[in-house]
Amino acid sequence: MDRITPVILCGGSGTRLWPRSRKALPKPFLPLVGEASLFAATLARAADPALFAPPVVVAGSAHLGLIESQLAEGSGALTIVEPEGRNTAAAIALAASRLPEDAVMLVCPSDHHIADQAAFADAASRAAALARGGWLVAFGIAPARPETGYGYIRRGEALADGYRIERFVEKPDFATAEGWLAEGGYCWNGGIFAFRAGTFLEELGRHRPHMAQAVAEAVRAGREEGARFHPDAGAFARIVAESVDYAVMEQTDRAAMVEANMGWSDIGNWQSLRDARDGDADGNVIRGEAELLDCRKVMVETDGPRVSVVGLEDVIVVVDKGEVLVTSAKGAAQVGKLKGAASQ
Amino acid sequence: MDRITPVILCGGSGTRLWPRSRKALPKPFLPLVGEASLFAATLARAADPALFAPPVVVAGSAHLGLIESQLAEGSGALTIVEPEGRNTAAAIALAASRLPEDAVMLVCPSDHHIADQAAFADAASRAAALARGGWLVAFGIAPARPETGYGYIRRGEALADGYRIERFVEKPDFATAEGWLAEGGYCWNGGIFAFRAGTFLEELGRHRPHMAQAVAEAVRAGREEGARFHPDAGAFARIVAESVDYAVMEQTDRAAMVEANMGWSDIGNWQSLRDARDGDADGNVIRGEAELLDCRKVMVETDGPRVSVVGLEDVIVVVDKGEVLVTSAKGAAQVGKLKGAASQ
Numbered sequence: 001m002d003r004i005t006p007v008i009l010c011g012g013s014g015t016r017l018w019p020r021s022r023k024a025l026p027k028p029f030l031p032l033v034g035e036a037s038l039f040a041a042t043l044a045r046a047a048d049p050a051l052f053a054p055p056v057v058v059a060g061s062a063h064l065g066l067i068e069s070q071l072a073e074g075s076g077a078l079t080i081v082e083p084e085g086r087n088t089a090a091a092i093a094l095a096a097s098r099l100p101e102d103a104v105m106l107v108c109p110s111d112h113h114i115a116d117q118a119a120f121a122d123a124a125s126r127a128a129a130l131a132r133g134g135w136l137v138a139f140g141i142a143p144a145r146p147e148t149g150y151g152y153i154r155r156g157e158a159l160a161d162g163y164r165i166e167r168f169v170e171k172p173d174f175a176t177a178e179g180w181l182a183e184g185g186y187c188w189n190g191g192i193f194a195f196r197a198g199t200f201l202e203e204l205g206r207h208r209p210h211m212a213q214a215v216a217e218a219v220r221a222g223r224e225e226g227a228r229f230h231p232d233a234g235a236f237a238r239i240v241a242e243s244v245d246y247a248v249m250e251q252t253d254r255a256a257m258v259e260a261n262m263g264w265s266d267i268g269n270w271q272s273l274r275d276a277r278d279g280d281a282d283g284n285v286i287r288g289e290a291e292l293l294d295c296r297k298v299m300v301e302t303d304g305p306r307v308s309v310v311g312l313e314d315v316i317v318v319v320d321k322g323e324v325l326v327t328s329a330k331g332a333a334q335v336g337k338l339k340g341a342a343s344q
Numbered sequence: 345m346d347r348i349t350p351v352i353l354c355g356g357s358g359t360r361l362w363p364r365s366r367k368a369l370p371k372p373f374l375p376l377v378g379e380a381s382l383f384a385a386t387l388a389r390a391a392d393p394a395l396f397a398p399p400v401v402v403a404g405s406a407h408l409g410l411i412e413s414q415l416a417e418g419s420g421a422l423t424i425v426e427p428e429g430r431n432t433a434a435a436i437a438l439a440a441s442r443l444p445e446d447a448v449m450l451v452c453p454s455d456h457h458i459a460d461q462a463a464f465a466d467a468a469s470r471a472a473a474l475a476r477g478g479w480l481v482a483f484g485i486a487p488a489r490p491e492t493g494y495g496y497i498r499r500g501e502a503l504a505d506g507y508r509i510e511r512f513v514e515k516p517d518f519a520t521a522e523g524w525l526a527e528g529g530y531c532w533n534g535g536i537f538a539f540r541a542g543t544f545l546e547e548l549g550r551h552r553p554h555m556a557q558a559v560a561e562a563v564r565a566g567r568e569e570g571a572r573f574h575p576d577a578g579a580f581a582r583i584v585a586e587s588v589d590y591a592v593m594e595q596t597d598r599a600a601m602v603e604a605n606m607g608w609s610d611i612g613n614w615q616s617l618r619d620a621r622d623g624d625a626d627g628n629v630i631r632g633e634a635e636l637l638d639c640r641k642v643m644v645e646t647d648g649p650r651v652s653v654v655g656l657e658d659v660i661v662v663v664d665k666g667e668v669l670v671t672s673a674k675g676a677a678q679v680g681k682l683k684g685a686a687s688q
Contacts, residue, residue, distance in 0.1 A: 019652075291683055294675060307668045308363075308682045311675020312659070317668070324651045324663055326670055331638060331655020338652045339635050 003053040004128050004194070005103050006046035007095040010039065010059035010067060010110045011085050016269040016333065018341035019323035020301065028110040029066045032267055033276050039110045040070045045120055046106065056098065057110075058082060058091040064228070083233035089247035090239045092193075093204055093215040094231055101198030104131045107244070109191050113276045115263025123260035126161040127194035135256035136203060137194040138165065138249060140187025142261035146177035149268060149333065151189040151245065153257055162258040168250045187257065190264055193244065200248070207251040214238045270316045270325075271332035274299040288319070297329070347397040348472050348538070349447050350390035351439040354383065354403035354411065354454045355429050360613040360677065362685035363667035364645065372454040373410045376611055377620050383454045384414045389464055390450065400442065400449075402426060402435040408572070427577035433591035434583045436537075437548055437559040438575055445542030448475045451588070453535050457620045459607025467604035470505040471538035479600035480547060481538040482509065482593060484531025486605035490521035493612060493677065495533040495589065497601055506602040512594045531601065534608055537588065544592070551595040558582045614660045614669075615676035618643040632663070641673070 014027030021027040028039040036044065046052045054076030059067055061081050071077045080094050092107055099105065106124055114120050127137040140153045140163075148171055156164035168189065172180065180186035205212040214235050221232035249255050265276045277285045277299070284292050288302035293310045300307045302319035309317060314329040323340055335341055358371030365371040372383040380388065390396045398420030403411055405425050415421045424438050436451055443449065450468055458464050471481040484497045484507075492515055500510035512533065516524065524530040549556040558579050565576035593599055609620045621629045621643070628636050632646035637654045644651045646663040653661060658673040667684055679685055 293678055293682060302668070305663075305666045305668050306684060307670065308679075308684050309670045310678050310682070311672035312670065315656070315659070315670070317670050319649075319668055322649045324646070324649050324661070324668060326651065326653045326656065326659070326661050328655035334637055334654050335652075338637060338654070340650060340652050 002102065002104060003049075004046070004051060004106045004124060005053045005099060006043075006055040007092065007105045007107045008039070008042055008046075008055055008057045008110050009088060009091050009107065010057060010063060011082075011088070011091065014111065015336035015341040017267070017273065018335055018338065019320040019325055020318055022321075023062075025066070026063070026111075027267065029063065029070075032273055033113045037070065038113065038267065039067070041114075042108055042110045042112070043070065045114060045117060046108065046124070048121070051121065051124070052106075053103075054078070056080060056095045056105075058095055060085060077227060079228045081228055081230050083231065083236050085241070086236065086239045087241035088191075088244040089204070089208065089242045090211060090215060090236070092200065092244050093211065094219065096197040096200045096204075097215060097219040098229060099197040101196065101201070103197045104128045105193075105195060105197055105200070107193040109266070111267060112190070112192075113263075113265045113267050115265075115276070116261075119260060119262035123258050123262060124194070126258040129161040130159065130256050130258065131194040131196055131199070133160075134199055134254060135159075135162075135195070136199060136249060136252050136254050137162065138255065138257045139190040139192035139194075139260045140257040141190040141264045142259060143181055143186060143188050146174055146181050147188065148172060148174050148177055150266075152177075152180060152186045153189050155185045155187065155257065155259075159256055162256050165249075165255040165257050168245060168255075187259060188264075189245065190260065191245075191266070192260075193249070199254070203248050203252045203254065208242070208247045211239055211242070211247065269332040269335060270299065270318065270327060271329040274316060274329065290317075346446065346448060347393075348390070348395060348450045348468060349397045349443060350387075350399040351436065351449045351451045352383070352386055352390075352399055352401045352454050353432060353435050353451065354401060354407060355426075355432070355435060358455065359680035359685040361611070361617065362679055362682065363664040363669055364662055366665075367406075369410070370407070370455075371611070373407065373414075376617055377457045381414065382457060382611065383411070385458075386452055386454045386456070387414065389458060389461060390452065390468070392465070395465065395468070396450075397447075398422070400424060400439045401454075402439055404429060421571060423572045425572055425574050427575065427580050429585070430580065430583045431585035432535075432588040433548065433552065433555060433586045434559060434580070436544065436588050437556065438563065440541040440544045440548075441559060441563040442573060443541040445540065445545070447541045448472045449537075449539060449541055449544070451537040453610070455611060456534070456536075457607075457609045457611050459620070460605075463604060463606035467602050467606060468538070470602040473505040474503065474600050474602065475538040475540055475543070477504075478543055478598060479503075479539070480543060480593060480596050480598050481506065482599065482601045483534040483536035483538075483604045484601040485534040485608045486603060487525055487530065487532050490518055490525050491532065492516060492518050492521055494610075496521075496524060496530045497533050499529045499531065499601065499603075503600055506600050509593075509599040509601050512589060512599075531603060532608075533589065534604065535589075535610070536604075537593070543598070547592050547596045547598065552586070552591045555583055555586070555591065613676040613679060614643065614662065614671060615673040618660060618673065634661075 156166035218231035218235035500508035562579035
């Protein structure tokens with residue numbers, strides 16, 4: 001059986017993790033859970049040579065140094081350098097164009113956390129089996145709560161290794177999310193996909209012919225530079241940015257899913273980061289010098305100054321390079337709106 | 345009519361205002377409300393030459409520089425330098441011993457805030473009138489809430505310029521405080537007192553003869569140095585530290601009070617400081633660079649780093665010299681228990 005090719009996407013700005021995440025050192029390259037960066041953990045998760053071929057990394061030029069310093073010597077990785085960000089459909093299409101058409105791709109965002117490695121590998125194997133059968137496969141994350149910040153997938157009829165997708169649904173309101181949780185059959189759309197390179201390009205050509213053409217031209221006119229590939233900037237600039245969900249997965253009639261219950265988090269903001277870390281008996285999570293008095297479910301992260309917290313619950317304090325952020329857990333989703341986050 | 349002599353007490357550590365208040369620069373010398381330090385504001389409050397004689401300041405040697413830099417040139421102030429802190433009864437006795445026995449003293453802590461100057465002057469005049477009649481007079485602060493952090497005074501029979509004190513009562517529990525507020529006739533003990541120097545020493549001699557004797561000896565064996573007076577350290581060291589409330593006011597049968605409704609606060613912790621400052625429309629109070637998003641009744645005080653706060657209510661954030669404190673308003677009373685506050 002052919003091995004799976006991990007395709008690691010390094011886009012996104014992560015302003016909701018300001019002031020820790022900044023443009024120069026964004027979220028994938030920070031050791032937010034455990035000792036390794038999320039990017040390094042993503043690579044490690046798909047590094048078993050029995051199951052996985054060398055990865056393809058798609059990234060902007062600003063972070064090439066960070067990326068290549070974390071790729072192991074002789075890893076055989078290919079890095080595709082995007083002239084500018086054009087969202088996930090184009091990024092995946094670039095990777096697909098540089099692979100044999102029978103290669104099974106496993107598309108992974110570089111800034112997610114997955115606690116259960118065995119469950120991930122198991123889901124990847126099932127997804128690959130479906131992909132070999134010509135399906136475009138999404139990972140459906142077993143929903144842990146009535147989350148309103150994610151898109152959902154409605155499960156359809158059963159297949160040998162998963163399910164057809166009945167439909168993709170947009171971020172719901174809270175009552176709707178609660179109803180889906182009670183009803184069952186709904187999963188979070190984790191942004192992880194598997195398909196054969198050829199199948200993907202075929203479906204892209206069917207549903208987004210202009211994008212498929214522009215990508216093909218950007219690849220044809222591109223240049224290799226060692227383990228880097230530079231698509232042609234002029235052709236790439238003509239692409240309209242769209243997510244793979246919108247451009248392909250929601251359009252195709254070959255959409256399938258595997259269910260994955262693997263301790264997944266997109267670490268989308270400080271609250272989800274707190275939840276992904278192990279807390280003490282009071283649920284407090286501390287990195288750096290801190291003293292907590294009469295606190296519960298408080299997270300402190302400081303790069304130096306001592307932080308003392310008294311009498312609070314569900315509050316997050318971050319001190320990083322001279323910026324101090326204090327947010328309620330619930331307010332964490334708004335952090336990207338702060339002037340500091342917007343103007344960094 | 346003889347003028348009143350302000351006696352300004354500069355003791356106390358103010359650990360509950362850590363990390364802003366530190367041993368080297370404690371609470372009285374910080375501009376916590378408005379532009380002037382609490383000490384300077386205390387001096388200014390009792391500076392009208394029509395009503396007040398030059399002040400006597402009682403302080404430890406550590407803060408002499410701070411004190412003398414804030415005393416106006418030619419103010420005629422006398423500074424009594426305590427060899428070590430021995431609580432308020434001894435501090436007041438030292439000042440009384442250096443004044444004519446008919447001098448009316450107005451004893452003022454140096455770290456309180458009083459918003460209404462006219463009400464203060466009016467209460468001081470009434471207290472002085474009672475003091476001239478031989479009473480030992482306490483300021484009874486009109487209680488604004490069922491506060492459990494203060495001692496109370498129970499009003500007794502009416503006198504020409506105030507009331508006899510029926511009794512002093514210790515810090516109550518919340519239900520008791522609520523009952524007193526509903527019942528009326530109870531005031532907060534503001535720690536501000538007026539009496540003739542001779543009357544005070546007479547009563548001290550009656551109720552604390554050992555202390556009176558040790559103070560008399562410390563003054564007799566002391567030495568003058570310009571506008572400073574240094575009591576003898578050996579004699580002073582024999583004094584048992586007691587508050588003036590406990591040593592004299594609660595013992596004497598000549599205790600009287602004036603009622604004072606003057607916007608008083610002891611600025612006892614960060615919560616009371618927040619309440620003493622003017623907030624914006626949402627009740628937020630900011631000093632330094634800060635951005636607040638979806639916040640109410642939040643106080644931020646920073647000496648440099650920008651502070652961003654999201655989605656919180658009744659929370660106080662203080663950044664000072666590399667320390668970061670985040671406390672609930674309610675938790676502010678516990679700040680003195682933090683390692684940072686205790687070990688500074």
